[in-house]
Amino acid sequence: MDVLERFTRESPPVSDGRRSAQLKVLHGLERFVAPAPLLSADGEAVRAFLNGRRDGGASAGTVRKERSVMTSFFTWAWREGLVTADALIAIRSIPVPEGSSGVAQPRPYKRWEIQELWRVLDERWARLAPEDAERWLRRWQEGRSPYSRVRSHAIHLQLEAVVVLALSCGVRRGEIYRCSVDDIHPDNAYISVRRSDGTIRELPHTGMARRAAGEWLDFRARVDPPHDRAWLNLWSENTITQPMTEHSFEKLLGSYLGRGWTFRRLRDTGAVEWLRAGLQVWHLQRMLGHRSMKDTLPYVEAAGGDVQRKLEQVERALPWSRTARQNVASG
Template sequence: MTISKTPGGRWRARPKVGRNVLASRTFDRKGDAEKWHDAQIRAYDLGQFVDPKAGKEKLGSALDRWMTARAGTVAGSTLKADKALLRMLPTSLCNLPLAAATAQQWEALFVGKLQGGMARSSVVRLRAVVSSFYTWAVRQKIASENVVKDAPVPKGTGIKKPHEVFPFTVDELRAVVADLDGNQADVALFLGLTGLRWGEMTALRVRDIVQVPRAAVRVSKSAPDGQEERATTKGGGERTVPLTAELVPVVQSWAAGKKPSDYLFTSTEGHKLNGPNWRRSTRWANYNRGRRIHDLRHTAATFRLSNGLDPKTVQTWLGHASMTLTVDIYSHWLGSDADSVAIQKVDRLLGDAGGTFAKTGSK
């Protein structure tokens, strides 16, 4: 061990391999010098030693060298896209010594990009590019580790975009179902009472019908229009959604004569349902009262919440990743006795205890 005291009373550590000095650093305390010395020798033995001088290179300079090294080894379009992402890095970060950039700084950057409105997919891509750079830097022995591995991109988005919620009332739903042609009307009723996403419903197989302890459907896959069937749902988990008494005979009718592996809901020709084809064949635009198919999901959610069902239960049935998401989307439909009492008091103060709109004649 080469630890020596300087004329100024500090301690200099100079780890050596043979006669070669790996690095040199000065400390106020001898114990700190010894720890650092041992850590450099250990890193050298493990093949992980990084010259402290290398870590002083500016991050931006190292990124430029990496991008130059990649030319000819990756597609030109990939290189162009990665350069565009790296141009989004702040100058203050690029001017830091490579060894000084921390996982916390990278994570703060990713969060900031989300909050600034950058699409999460783009932030995830940015993180992947930076992580690839650090992997290269470790191989080049100019970085000791990939710090980005400890800097995840948060789930969701940094800014809350308004959700368009335009549900049917129960009476409107029944009227729409009555107007639709043939047994495909059952599809609208099923979506409006279960709250399944379109892709989740089209992925249902006969074997997904549950009889015990109560009638339900098991939702574990999704088959969005024009895409391969996914082995998971948008929420990322499997769930069981109970069926109302009204839906039990509907599901039984669709399952009749089919094999367990067959799709539960199909077109009139027996094929997997396709959204545009279904809307066209049922003339959805003529009867939907300006709503989308996805508003059938909102119909189920708002009906449950406005009638006092526990938000946690509603979250589970909808397949949301968190109850916070459910409450954020449907906050206006949460049943609350406090709201009722408060608005009745306001009505009395305003002289309209009935809470109705006054009828006005045409002008």
């Protein structure tokens, strides 16, 4: 019997709605640690999963509830002798997320911080000049040069594509991870973004994203992996054809660029800069995939906009306003 089926049968009874919500959270963790079994998830994996949920836009209140579900599940598993006491203690020791249960406030990077990100990327993972890249890639494919000669170049291309999708297109971490080759192909007019519920939304392909995705996919085509997942495990030549796991993807920016970089803040940065450049807020709502405008309005405040003042300006121009009627009368 599957461990989650057993949990459903043997744990204290709850309402159908609550049980469904519990299983949704636990299935998410199960996918996150795959191909390892769910019960192998330790404190570090659970913490990484919850951090990824927060970076993906989940509120502190939602993450608190999900942490509670996992604590309940692993407490049951410990009582049934399925996990050790040390594993349970590690999971229970994960700090409770702080913050409001309401709409999360954007935390965009400053412009100098984004410049620093590109500097770190160029410094840590130098890319080859075009002519050198073609020569060393050909030599590596022919077996006349080690993978280490092109590894830094490959990591640079993949990291840049990932960062640009968050920064230039506002795509969430989980949505970027789920991308296939066709979803981000530069020949497409739109990027296909797959939500966690299986639905798809389309985003305009920005010039920056088209270039970065194109360069990465050109390299990926040289590797020719036997799957259509966009992101590869570039750690070694033995893993290069394997798709990156969700666990590794959640830690990607921290592992390769250092602490302080998150997909959520890159997305926040792009959204705020779009508003400052003149993008209309309802267009931003579509770009970010928000179902409600209330989720988008905090970005207006972060961009320095005064919603009340903007509304007053618009109101004066409306055909039924007192000011408009007076203008017509005087004309």
